[in-house]
Amino acid sequence: MVREWPCCLCKAAYSDFKEDVCPDCNFVKAYADERGWIYFVRPGIGPCAFKTFYKQPGKGRIRGCRMTEWRASFVDAQRDLHRLAKEKGWKEVEQNG
């Protein structure tokens, strides 16, 4: 089950950084679409810019997802991804670092 928000133990509620989300929280998720493209949140250029990026199978390059906006915090960007994944019916995938 995906959490809509980080749990109350996460410092992410007060911080912009992914590392402050506790590992067992189930808030941080990556998703895969029907083509096997992997979608995940990561920081972009600048200190306060997070959004969904995607990676196509067999290609090294990571691209910004045009379906989501830049956000000032990791939490907001991850919430966008949760919402998008739900709309699209994407499946959760294990993140391997």
Ligand SMILES: [Zn+2]
């Ligand atoms: Zn947590």
